[in-house]
Amino acid sequence: MSDAILQLNNVEAAYGAVKAIRGVSLEVQPGSIATVLGSNGAGKTTILKTISGILDPQKGSIQFKGEAIQKRDPAEIVRRGLVHVPEGREIFPLLTVRENLLMGAYTRPSSDKDEVAHDIEAVFGYFPILKERTSQPAGQLSGGQQQMLAISRALLAKPTLMLLDEPSLGLSPKLTKEIFEIIVRINRERGVTLLVVEQNAHIALQYADYGYVLEIGRIVMHDTCAVLREKDDIREFYLGVKQAGVRGERRWKKKKNWR
Amino acid sequence: MLQFLQLVVSGAAIGCIYALIALGFVLIYKATETVNFAQGDLMMVGGFVGLSFMSLLGLPFWIAFMLAIVAMAGLGMATERIVLRPLLGQPAFTVVMVTIGLGYLARGLVTMIPYWGTETHTLPVPYKDEVIWLGGEGTGLVISVEHLVIIVVTVLLVTSLYAFFRFTRLGIAMQATSQNQLAAFYMGIPVRRINMMIWGLSAAICGAAGLLLAPITFVHANMGFVGLKAFPAAVVGGFGSIPGALVGGLIIGIVESLAGFYLPEGIKDIAAYIVVLLMLVLKPNGLFGDNTTKKV
Ligand SMILES: Nc1ncnc2c1ncn2[C@@H]1O[C@H](COP(=O)(O)OP(=O)(O)O)[C@@H](O)[C@H]1O
Ligand SMILES: [Mg+2]
Numbered sequence A: 001m002s003d004a005i006l007q008l009n010n011v012e013a014a015y016g017a018v019k020a021i022r023g024v025s026l027e028v029q030p031g032s033i034a035t036v037l038g039s040n041g042a043g044k045t046t047i048l049k050t051i052s053g054i055l056d057p058q059k060g061s062i063q064f065k066g067e068a069i070q071k072r073d074p075a076e077i078v079r080r081g082l083v084h085v086p087e088g089r090e091i092f093p094l095l096t097v098r099e100n101l102l103m104g105a106y107t108r109p110s111s112d113k114d115e116v117a118h119d120i121e122a123v124f125g126y127f128p129i130l131k132e133r134t135s136q137p138a139g140q141l142s143g144g145q146q147q148m149l150a151i152s153r154a155l156l157a158k159p160t161l162m163l164l165d166e167p168s169l170g171l172s173p174k175l176t177k178e179i180f181e182i183i184v185r186i187n188r189e190r191g192v193t194l195l196v197v198e199q200n201a202h203i204a205l206q207y208a209d210y211g212y213v214l215e216i217g218r219i220v221m222h223d224t225c226a227v228l229r230e231k232d233d234i235r236e237f238y239l240g241v242k243q244a245g246v247r248g249e250r251r252w253k254k255k256k257n258w259r
Numbered sequence B: 001m002l003q004f005l006q007l008v009v010s011g012a013a014i015g016c017i018y019a020l021i022a023l024g025f026v027l028i029y030k031a032t033e034t035v036n037f038a039q040g041d042l043m044m045v046g047g048f049v050g051l052s053f054m055s056l057l058g059l060p061f062w063i064a065f066m067l068a069i070v071a072m073a074g075l076g077m078a079t080e081r082i083v084l085r086p087l088l089g090q091p092a093f094t095v096v097m098v099t100i101g102l103g104y105l106a107r108g109l110v111t112m113i114p115y116w117g118t119e120t121h122t123l124p125v126p127y128k129d130e131v132i133w134l135g136g137e138g139t140g141l142v143i144s145v146e147h148l149v150i151i152v153v154t155v156l157l158v159t160s161l162y163a164f165f166r167f168t169r170l171g172i173a174m175q176a177t178s179q180n181q182l183a184a185f186y187m188g189i190p191v192r193r194i195n196m197m198i199w200g201l202s203a204a205i206c207g208a209a210g211l212l213l214a215p216i217t218f219v220h221a222n223m224g225f226v227g228l229k230a231f232p233a234a235v236v237g238g239f240g241s242i243p244g245a246l247v248g249g250l251i252i253g254i255v256e257s258l259a260g261f262y263l264p265e266g267i268k269d270i271a272a273y274i275v276v277l278l279m280l281v282l283k284p285n286g287l288f289g290d291n292t293t294k295k296v
Helices: A044-052 A074-079 A097-104 A110-126 A128-132 A143-155 A173-190 A201-207 A225-230 A232-238 B002-032 B039-055 B061-087 B092-112 B145-167 B169-179 B181-186 B191-217 B223-236 B242-262 B267-282
Strands: A006-015 A018-028 A033-037 A059-064 A082-085 A161-165 A193-198 A210-215 A218-224 B131-134 B141-144
Touching: A006 A044, A018 A033, A018 A044, A018 A059, A018 A210, A018 A218, A033 A173, A033 A201, A044 A059, A044 A074, A044 A082, A044 A161, A044 A193, A074 A082, A074 B181, A082 A143, A082 B181, A097 A110, A097 A143, A097 B169, A110 A128, A110 A143, A110 A173, A128 A143, A143 A161, A143 A173, A173 A193, A173 A201, A193 A201, A201 A225, A201 A232, A210 A225, A218 A225, A225 A232, B002 B039, B002 B141, B002 B145, B002 B169, B002 B191, B002 B223, B002 B242, B039 B061, B039 B092, B039 B191, B039 B223, B061 B092, B061 B191, B092 B223, B131 B145, B141 B145, B145 B169, B145 B191, B145 B242, B169 B181, B169 B191, B181 B191, B191 B223, B223 B242, B223 B267, B242 B267
Parallel strands: A033 A193, A033 A210, A082 A161, A161 A193
Antiparallel strands: A006 A018, A006 A059, A210 A218, B131 B141
């Protein structure tokens, strides 16, 4: 038994006949920030959906705090302390900011009312802009603010592990940096373990502790982010650093470059 | 002038019925993106259930009214659980056809039940045929208590529903589920149970409409066809909100009532549809329609 808070063993998941992830194994240590890097369609979202119970795996096991959670109801998984911040924010557009946050706390008992009110104030500490917008419909927020709301809403469920699906999507580099800095603060100050999946390897490798590289549904490489940052393949394919003369061994097929 | 006011009041009363059924349409549509064409028939069943509580069990009207609403909520939830939920993931067209089928089924079954049958029944409400004079007996505005009860109860119902959706955790969760079902799922909101409760709520509201309408139209297997007027009411209101359904219902009811008196014979029956056509041309999203597109 390892002491990882989250452990995936040989997980496979598919949409009908389309296999999206194959034999994925990974571990997240308690209190750390782990990241899964991969380009569009690699299967990052699928991994997160499988963990949070939105999608049932065809094979493999998922352990959270030492207990198997695969094929469980998403609501039960949230109650156990594992929350998923979905790709594209997915806020409730016509509810106010405050109502959105209350919905994040839906799985908590209604006797928690005072504590929930207190926790709302606490997340406003991380994202003061949301406090100014408490009574505004969430659909009127900017993309960055909606991302902040989605993260805050998930925090209201009192998670021990939070899954973040491409928090940088559609945001400016400056805003992305801001959000990642707050994510790190949440990790340090509240002890929330994080699993962040990203296309933006540059930012993810900068802030995460441990990283996995996903290609077409398979994990092809994993190491600490400090090591990954220095690998030639990563530098060339994921960080867009051109290195003349250095061909190096390729662990996977050459593919289109992107930044 | 008096004549005009008279027509507005009676139109508003019928409009309230349209509004309640429209509200039933809107709740289910927002939550599940399905139009339940059996809504009018739920209203009819509500009428029969209330009638049975009064005539067979001898309960007083208001108690029968409450019990019938509870029974209708149960029926609505059972319908969702047994008939609609297994269809999850099927095309919207299939689901709509099933609700149309449910309507036929309800009308057919009702005529087979011994006491209910094909006859027309009178609901023995305590305020039958009573009137109130406003501005002097014989000279002022005469309001039938049947109409007054419809308007008052509708206002109470709509206000409490509004408060429920606005201020309670469950009500907000129902809105959340309607707005973004996927996100509700992610937050651990029990989406399926919530959809079932919305069907219950919708059926209960239609049951109330049936019992309010019964003193005017009597209770019979085809009384649910007023649902055909509630649909235009929902469209006029923008098919999206509680105030929209209420205003839509009132507009259709009042226009119909005025058209029936001032315009040539026959216009009354098509007035609702003329209003809808005009509305669709002038303001395609309806009066209270929002432009935010729903995700997922
Ligand atoms: N709902 C779906 N139905 C069918 N195929 C899907 C669906 N969602 C994703 N896929 C496929 O699964 C693979 C992985 O997708 P996804 O996990 O969304 O990748 P990523 O999040 O890394 O962009 C892709 O090939 C994608 O086309
Ligand atoms: Mg994705």
